[in-house]
Amino acid sequence: GAVVSQHPSWVICKSGTSVKIECRSLDFQATTMFWYRQFPKQSLMLMATSNEGSKATYEQGVEKDKFLINHASLTLSTLTVTSAHPEDSSFYICGGAQAFPPRDTEAFFGQGTRLTVV
Amino acid sequence: AQKITQTQPGMFVQEKEAVTLDCTYDTSDPSYGLFWYKQPSSGEMIFLIYQGSYDQQNATEGRYSLNFQKARKSANLVISASQLGDSAMYFCAMRDLGEDSSYKLIFGSGTRLLVRP
Numbered sequence: 338g339a340v341v342s343q344h345p346s347w348v349i350c351k352s353g354t355s356v357k358i359e360c361r362s363l364d365f366q367a368t369t370m371f372w373y374r375q376f377p378k379q380s381l382m383l384m385a386t387s388n389e390g391s392k393a394t395y396e397q398g399v400e401k402d403k404f405l406i407n408h409a410s411l412t413l414s415t416l417t418v419t420s421a422h423p424e425d426s427s428f429y430i431c432g433g434a435q436a437f438p439p440r441d442t443e444a445f446f447g448q449g450t451r452l453t454v455v
Numbered sequence: 456a457q458k459i460t461q462t463q464p465g466m467f468v469q470e471k472e473a474v475t476l477d478c479t480y481d482t483s484d485p486s487y488g489l490f491w492y493k494q495p496s497s498g499e500m501i502f503l504i505y506q507g508s509y510d511q512q513n514a515t516e517g518r519y520s521l522n523f524q525k526a527r528k529s530a531n532l533v534i535s536a537s538q539l540g541d542s543a544m545y546f547c548a549m550r551d552l553g554e555d556s557s558y559k560l561i562f563g564s565g566t567r568l569l570v571r572p
Contacts, residue, residue: 380563381562386557394557430498434560444490444550446499448497448499449499
């Protein structure tokens with residue numbers, strides 16, 4: 338399958354600082370990128386969907402100013418958690434997909450980033 | 456409203472036997488896709504199988520097959536000849552157009568599968 342690389346795999350930061358997470362599609366063009374948050378033993382909660390070159394579409398309840406998403410190219414999307422607080426500690430995972438046929442049957446995910454805010 | 460439902464929080468299966476993981480979905484979009492992913496304890500999401508809403512045949516990928524019943528809106532995953540390495544969380548997901556006409560990929564709550572030796 339296709340490869341999506343997410344970096345860093347884990348990060349510890351101080352409360353009030355910002356953290357950037359990168360998501361790269363290595364061998365395909367991700368026209369759409371998804372960002373999820375996953376709490377322990379729970380499902381993946383969609384935070385936002387971004388299409389290359391346009392603004393991200395955020396899910397209800399997700400603060401746009403806190404979770405900044407940029408999808409500047411077909412191979413790179415970033416999530417920046419601004420002014421992080423301990424309640425932002427979680428597992429964040431990105432996914433990439435070609436949203437249009439013939440490769441709309443595929444959606445691949447990065448390894449995830451475990452964020453701990455202290 | 457929840458769009459993807461996995462009613463089995465946990466399942467046991469004996470090694471070498473087959474197991475079915477249930478998934479039902481709800482969408483008004485005539486064009487949609489259904490995915491199954493495996494998430495081991497390490498956290499990565501491993502793509503297993505895909506079924507498109509217009510596909511006439513049930514999808515198969517090695518030991519994985521998808522029992523797609525469109526009228527019942529169900530897309531159950533069947534794992535044949537279970538192996539110890541199959542122990543993991545399994546998520547069903549659906550791709551459709553959201554209310555804002557953007558492409559979304561929504562996940563169910565997951566089923567934890569434990570394969571017994």
